[in-house]
Amino acid sequence: MVIVKDIEVYSLCEHHMLPFYGRCHIGYIPSGTVFGVSKLARLVDMYARRLQLQERLTEQISKVVLESVNAKGVGVIIEARHLCMMMRGVEKQNSTMVTSSVLGEFRDSLATREEFFSLIGRRA
Numbered sequence: 191m192v193i194v195k196d197i198e199v200y201s202l203c204e205h206h207m208l209p210f211y212g213r214c215h216i217g218y219i220p221s222g223t224v225f226g227v228s229k230l231a232r233l234v235d236m237y238a239r240r241l242q243l244q245e246r247l248t249e250q251i252s253k254v255v256l257e258s259v260n261a262k263g264v265g266v267i268i269e270a271r272h273l274c275m276m277m278r279g280v281e282k283q284n285s286t287m288v289t290s291s292v293l294g295e296f297r298d299s300l301a302t303r304e305e306f307f308s309l310i311g312r313r314a
């Protein structure tokens with residue numbers, strides 16, 4: 191399993207036209223080809239640059255990673271803060287939205303998913 195953690199994400203919420211930003215973690219199981227780290231970061235940027243929903247962004251990244259290198263499985267997690275949430279009240283200042291998308295072996299195998307979550311420091 192290849193994991194790249196803490197890729198910075200800056201995007202714009204399409205509901206509120208306000209920024210959301212945070213970190214993206216990508217794991218995949220190569221079937222030969224691997225990505226350079228900067229290539230993965232560029233893919234994230236490419237999809238983040240448009241008006242987005244965090245859920246859709248997460249899914250789009252997982253699909254493009256799966257297809258680009260014909261990976262056996264992919265897992266993507268995005269943890270982000272949304273200005274549209276933060277501006278609603280003091281108590282929302284520190285809330286983070288977490289979204290995940292798992293495909294292929296990451297979806298089929300609990301062990302693979304657990305390995306991914308533990309390597310990025312989360313519980314499955």
Ligand SMILES: [Zn+2]
Nearest residue numbers: 203205206274
């Ligand atoms: Zn919003």
